[in-house]
Amino acid sequence: MEITCPRCESTFSVDPKALHNHHYQVKCSVCQQIFQVDMDSETSTAGLHLGQRLGRYLLLLIIFLLILALIGQILWSTGVYSYAANSAPIRQAMIRGANALGTTISWPGPNKEMRIVDSHVTPLGNQRAEITGKMENMAGHVQAYPVIQVTLSNVYGAPIAHLQFKAKDYLEQPEAISSGFLSRQPVPFTLKSPQLLAAAGYQVTLLSQP
DSSP states (O other), rough: OOEOOTOOOOEEEEOOHHHHHTTTEOOOOTOEEEEEHHHHHHHHHHHHHHHHHHHHHHHHHHHHHHHHHHHHHHHHTTTTTTHHSSHHHHHHHOOOHHHHHTOOOOOOOOOEEEEEEEEEEEEEEEEEEEEEEEEEESSSSSSSOOEEEEEEETTTOEEEEEEEOOHHHOOHHHHHHHHGGGGGGOOOEEOOOTTOOEEEEEEEEEOOOO
């Protein structure tokens, strides 16, 4: 336990058993004052000191958590986390954390650093068509999947229809949306729709966002 000298207010750590053996009478090693230790008072003072220390620790913990929250907000608003997500273990840890919170990761973009690798049109029956191909994220970070726009044109090159397909419409495994559009890994897509008619011309475009 700790005791405090009433004259110079120096604080010392002592053994309660030793205090008892000396009938609670001690001599200050700083000012040489001999005084009687009031156990009730010292116990109350020790509790006060403990409460003050716990209060300081709690304040430091709150400050630490606020700093972490600020850093997290900065990383989230700037999209820096999407660069770290290039590492599969980090990305999986992020996804598991989001799943545990019952939410999904809001991947940034998509921006203009993506391209159609190849696409093929297959005529179907009833004047319908199907488009298959691959697209690639050329950026150095994970992005959100883009919207694919298909423009149908007539024999004169004039557009006759604009169709848009979201990721859940064209991915073979829609659950991959939560993992994001990975960098430098071509992703296959398939476009089907009753509105996707057999036409003279097709233009497949990836729509970018800020």
